[in-house]
Amino acid sequence: MLSMTAIAVVRLRSLFGVVMLFGIYSLLSALIFVVLDAIDVAFTEAAVGAGVSTVFMLATLVSTGREEKPSRYSPLLPLGVVVVTGAALVWGTLDMPHFGDPGNPVHVHVADRYVQVSPTEVGIPNMVTSVLASYRGYDTMGEVIVIFTALVGVLSLLTIRGHVTVPRHRTTGPDSRPYPVLQVMAMLLIPFILVFALYVQFHGDFGPGGGFQAGVIFASAIILYALTFGLNDAVALVPVWLIRVLAAAGVLIYGGTGVVSMLRGANYLDYDVLAHDPVHGQHYGILIIELGVGITVATVMIGIFFAFVSRAEGSR
Amino acid sequence: MIQDHLAALQVVLPLLAAPLCFLLARQRLLAWLLTTLVSWGCLAISLALWWQVRDGDVIHYAFGGWDAPWGIEYVVDRLNVLVLVIVSGIAAITFPAARCSVEKEVPEDRQGLLYTALLLCLAGLLGITITGDAFNLFVLLEISSLSSYTLISLGRDRRALTASFQYLVMGTIGATFILIGVGILYMLTGTLNMADLAVRLPALGESRAMQTAFGFLIIGVGLKLAMFPLHLWLPNAYAYAPSIVSAFMAATATKVAVYVMVRYLFTIFGPAFSFTEMHVQLLFIPVGLIAVVFTSIVALFQHDIKRMLAYSSVAQIGYMLVGIGLVNVSGLTAALLHVFNHALMKGALFLALGATCYRIGAPLIDNLRGLGKQMPWTMAAFVGGGLSLIGVPLTAGFISKWYLILAAVERGWWPVVVIVVISSLIAVIYIWRVVEAAYLQERPDDAATVTEAPLALLVPTWILVLANFWFGVNPGALTALAGDAASVLFGGYTW
Amino acid sequence: MVFSLFNYWVVIVLMMAGFYTVIASGNLVKKIVGLNIFQTSVFIMYISVGKVIGGTAPIVAANTELYSNPLPHVLILTAIVVGVATTALGLSLIMRIRQAYGTVEESEILDISTREDEAG
Known part of the structure; x- marks a missing residue:
């Protein structure tokens, strides 16, 4: 298919x-x-x-x-x-190792530690989160920087216009008619989406989820708002300066955590030293950096969407 | 305490300065000051790292305190410290010149973003060089690529947009090829750490999957380093980017890609696999030689001097590929030296052009007529850089070409020697075109009278020009470093 | 034997469909879609590598011994983010190109550029 x-x-x-x-x-x-x-x-x-x-x-x-x-x-x-x-x-x-065979090199080298030791060493059940945020936390920081770079790039190409000369309460889609039913539906849905985003954000230790997914879901709530109520209202809700500040702040939260562990005498992004014992330290560290990821991802997605819609409305 | 963290700080400093710069974006002066200071900090760190590894020590830095191969590590040895110094050195020289040139070429509200992107690009390039993890390399590669697309698109001409898009498409294909290659290597070995890969790959024996991975990595990295005929994105990208961006990227971006190629060929796959089993030299020698001749000839016919220099860059990459393809220590030494020296000469030439653009706008050859009298220092700097590009004795360019010729003679491959000499003669012609226009022709009556470029641009340009002569006259320390690195790489070296 | 590699072959077909779209299509938007398909298929390759038959998702659960490999999942999470960042940047370039040239067809842009280059 x-x-x-x-x-x-x-x-x-x-x-x-x-x-x-x-x-x-x-x-x-x-x-x-x-x-x-x-x-x-x-x-x-x-x-x-x-x-x-x-x-x-x-x-x-x-x-x-x-x-x-x-x-x-x-x-x-x-x-x-x-x-x-x-x-x-x-x-x-x-010549490749056969699909799904537990004896493949990928499963017996390196990964075995993640699977067997990480629940006690890092102390959280979701191994994807412990690899993502701790063992390979530096990659994830790179990923946050990549998404931040995308915002820098999009903003240098397109401008977000808060006050487009389009009447209020119009949709941004190709058909521009007000949709009262949609608006009510959206108002009902948005709080649930936001709560779900927060749940995903803080539940990433135990189940699937984490800062990145939460950020995207959060952004989608704002995007839904922008689609139903128009760009002007959405920009009033999430002003451009806030997007800029929060996008940078998310990166700084993540990077700053690393600096703190450095100041406490460990290597960059070593969370062990953040609390009195390593497992707690890992917990705090992962919580904080996931927050940084969530903030940056959400604001960058919103910012890019605003920039795109500004251009789309401007061109019509 | 801080000396233990230098390896991490090398990349983290510009990486975290970028969001700060983004916050300061509206205060253009502050954003520029921050960018400049950070570039100087990076240079200081890379020099300190050089000091630490000068006797052949290797620094390992484990992120998050997780030892490799479970965590990500940074590794510094004599090979990549050379690249670190050149990248941060070029940044430390070009970024201070940025303000003047950017004020003229980029709209005010975009300047802060340009500085942010410059910092990100610098961090990405340094990170690619220093990382010891194959996947981390991909992430940092994307940081530097996305910021380069941004930087190029900020050029004044609308062709900058299409150039940037073309680079984006080709760059992403390259990055995806690298991702496929790394994926296959991971599938075969279960590790992403380069040192660990280097140990585990030879144990596999002959493996078709490994050969496929090799192919994908060569093509992926080849796209990034503008290996002929995958260079199509480069001329437009360098020609239409803002001047300061051309100067920084031309001097650094492809050099880092050459480093990645060397690292894959020698450290990860090992010379035995790369050259004896895969015969990659059979690809590099012809491709390098065709690039050297063909793109030099194309450079002859360009009206736009920036484009001309961009084509010449592709030719210079050809020299480096030939150096690697000769498969002997002196050839690799020549390639590494040329990485360093080419950064010096292209940095000087593009900065001199930036100074010219500052006064006359588009750097078309017709606009340069008679400029020798009106902008004597700028034009003299261009000629100085040009002499090095040609490879005149007493310049840095001569040293690397001399080693390349020695290496070819050592092999007994006389045709290679002949082609290197011929292409140098072509370089004489295209540099001469500029000299002729600037010094021997009269300034047209309808052309505006211009004055010398501001000192903020001239001083960095001349620092680079003088560096070309300094390293041409005193090549000792540098050739020793490159020679050591090369012989270690051939000696079945593992991290 | 054949079945055990079947997964990879499907991935390769997808990869090549995406790759073909990128290099053969003249429309810039479609190129970006092609890039996305190309990348997504590479993601599937990575995830296939991490699968252990009989294993479960790598989240600790009672009475489970065999888990799939979490590392490829992490790598691909990162790669997805990189992909969307590239897409966003590419699309905003397309919008600016459209504004500057009035078209998003590669061949038409090429004609305009060639004329400009000849004009100097």
């Missing part, structure tokens, strides 16, 4: 359809992630791929037009490149 969707994307010329299919593709891959035991990843892929990315793409289509023109170049050269690359990969797979 996934392959069919992907091939349909290649063939289709209607960009709107392409983007919609991409959303479906993301959801399908999220399902596959669930089957493969990667619940956290599935959660994220559904929120990001099917949610945020698709919304961004749709917002782009508003200002760029929906149809693709036929390419004048022959598709043979790219096809050749692709076939060669694919063949190389297939050739390589013949």
Whole structure:
């Protein structure tokens, strides 16, 4: 099914359809992630791929037009490149360790410690969170910086306009009519989404979830608000200066935690020294940095969405 | 205490300065001051690291206190400290010049963001160089790439936007190829730590999956280092970016990619696998030589001097690939030296062009006519950098080309020697075009009279020009460092 | 034997579909969609590597011994974020390109640029 969707994307010329299919593709891959035991990843892929990315793409289509023109170049050269690359990969797979075998090198080296010792060493049941936030916490800090860089990039390309000359209470979608029913529904839904975001934020130690997923969900609540009530109201709710300050603050919270552990005589991002005993220290450390992740991700997503919609409204 | 944390601070300092700079974005002067101070701090740290590893020690720094391979570690040895010094050194020289040039070329409300992106780019490049973890490298690579796309898109010309987009697409393909390669290596060994990979990969014996991973990594890194014919993104990106960005990126970005290539070939896969089993030199030598000749010729026909220098950069990367492909210690020494020296010369040339743009706008060859009299110091700096690019004796460029020729002679590959000499002659021609326009032609009557560029731009430019001559006359310390690093790499070195 | 590698082959087909879209499509938006598909398929490859048949999600639970490998999950969480960051930046570039050139078709932009380059 996934392959069919992907091939349909290649063939289709209607960009709107392409983007919609991409959303479906993301959801399908999220399902596959669930089957493969990667619940956290599935959660994220559904929120990001099917949610945020698709919304961004749709917002782009508003200002760029929906149809693709036929390419004048022959598709043979790219096809050749692709076939060669694919063949190389297939050739390589013949030697690969077999799918799902518990004796594969990936399961017996390095990962064994995460699985066997992390619940006592880091002290939380969700191993994905302990690897993410502690063992490979520096990667996660890099990921927060990447998303922050994206905000810097988008803001240097597009400007968020708080006061567009569009009447209040209009939707930002292609059809601009007020939708009272939708607005009431949204008002009912948004508090639940926000509560759910907070739950995901602080429950990441025990079940799937964490700062990143929570940030995206939080942002989606604001995006829903912006979609139903218009950009002006949304910007009034979450002003641009707040987005800038919080996005930077999230990164600083994360990085600052590392500096604190350094000042306490341990290596950068070593949470052991944050409390009287290591396991508590790990707990505090993970809680704090997940908060930093959540804040930055939520504000960056909101900021990027605002910037996109400002442009889309400006172009109409 | 602080000396134990230098390795982490090298990257964390600019990384955390970036959000601060973002908060200060509206105070342009403060943002610039912060950026400059941080770049000097980075240079100080990298020099201190050099001091610590000068006798061949290797520094390991475990993030989060988790030892490798469970955690992420930073590793500093004599090979990457060379790259750290050059990247932070170029930053420390170009960032102070940024204010003047950026005020002229970038809208006021974007300047703070530009400084933030510069810091992020610097942090990413330093991080790629210092990290000892294959996946961490991917993350830092994306930090530097995303900030580079941003920096390029801030150019004045609308072609900067398409150049940036083209780079984004090709860069992301490259990064994804690297991700596939790293994924296969992980699948085979269960580890992401480079030192651990280096131990475990040879134990696998002949593995087709490993060969596939090798291919994907070479192509992925090749896209990033603008290996011919994957260089298509580079000329436009450097030509249309703001001047200061061109100067910084041309001098550093591709050098870091060359380092990554060397690290993969020698430390992770090991010379035995890379050269005896995979015969990567059969790719590098022809590709390098074609790049050297072909792009030098293309450079001849450019109106835009920035584009001309960008094509010449692709040619210079060709020299480095040839140096690696010669598979002997002197060849690798030449490649490493050229990484360093090319950063010096391209930094000087692009900064001199930045100073020119400050006064005349677009750096088209016709606009340069008669400038030799009106901007004598700027043009003299350009000529100085140009001499080094050609490889005239007593300049840094001569040293690395000399080693390259020695290495080729050692192999007995005379055609390589001939091609290196020919391409140097082509470089004489394209530098001469500029000299001719600037000194031998009269300034057209309708052209505005301009004065010398401000000191804020001239001083950094001349520091780099003089560095070219300094390292041309006193190459001892540097060649010793590069030579040591090269012989260690060939000696079946593991971290 | 064949079945045990089947997963990887499906991933490769997806990868190549995405890759083809990136390099063959002339429309910039579609290129970005292609990049996303390309990346997502690499994610599936990583996650497949981490699966242990008979294992469960790597969250400690009573009476479970066998867990799937958490490390690829972490890597892919990071990679997804990187992907969305790239997408956002790419799309905002597209909007600016559209404003500057009036089109998002690569060939039309190329024509305009070539004319500009010739003009100097």
